[in-house]
Amino acid sequence: MRLVFGLVLIAGLGLAGFAVYMAQNYIGAYQSALEQERAKSTTAVPTRPIYVANRAITQGETINPEDIRLAPWPVELLPEEYFDEKTPFTKEGEQPRVAIRGLDKNEAVTAVKVSEPGGDAGLTSRLDRGQRAFAIKVDVASGVSGFLRPGDRVDVYWTGRVPGNDPNLPQGDVTKLIETAVRLIAIDQMSETENASTTIARTVTVAASPQQVAALAQAQSTGRLSLSLMAANDDTVAEAIEVDQRSLLGIAAKKQETQAQALEVCTIRTRRGAEVVEIPIPCTN
Structure with a gap:
């Protein structure tokens, strides 16, 4: 009985070891195939690092060094007048550029989308x-x-x-x-x-x-x-x-002086006993 149990245990350990060996070979083959595919994709689509927007940039906004970064870009899809290490976005001592058009995050930065160093984006x-x-x-x-x-x-x-x-x-x-x-x-x-x-x-x-x-x-x-x-x-x-x-x-404004004309009053004198009384009457010319 013990002999049978020992034989079964040895067979089980052998099968388990064989399963682990086969799993390792399978995983190794999968990783090797994955690396080969990655190498093929890298070889099939060559890239070049160019400057892209590190965040969304609105029109008229000043572009600072932290707003852009170098990122791989497919060579076949490179835009015109892009900026890279050979054509830097700004040189030392230059004033910053301004966005003439709005830029989305990870969008390629090109010359038609930005101003010259020290320029502006128009009247706005x-x-x-x-x-x-x-x-x-x-x-x-x-x-x-x-x-x-x-x-x-x-x-x-x-x-x-x-x-x-x-x-x-x-x-x-x-x-x-x-x-x-x-x-x-x-x-x-x-x-x-x-x-x-x-x-x-x-x-x-x-x-x-x-x-x-x-x-x-x-x-x-x-x-x-x-x-x-x-x-x-x-x-x-x-x-x-x-x-x-x-x-x-140098002509001074004339002041119009209004002179009040005195009202002419005509009277007649009438004696009433010992008293003389003046009575106003209409004046006649």
């Missing part, structure tokens, strides 16, 4: 919080002879006629300073500051608050607007200025 990136862009019509006289550039600051003067016959109102055309130190963000369709040529603009675009936009729109529809260029380092605030034709020519 030049507006501060709460500001709006407003266009003003100008000509060679009101536009400072074409010497305006994006980034300059100007004072805006309105010239027009005040309606009404009130003698207290300015007479004739009047010129008034309505806005001061307004920042220009574009000249015609140009918002870049590198262009140094002098051009006669037809419109200039300014950055203004909604209240200023309403005032400029009303002034532009009721009169003529003229711009006065400020110095780059001028931090003064212009005082209220208003000039009409009389003040320009």
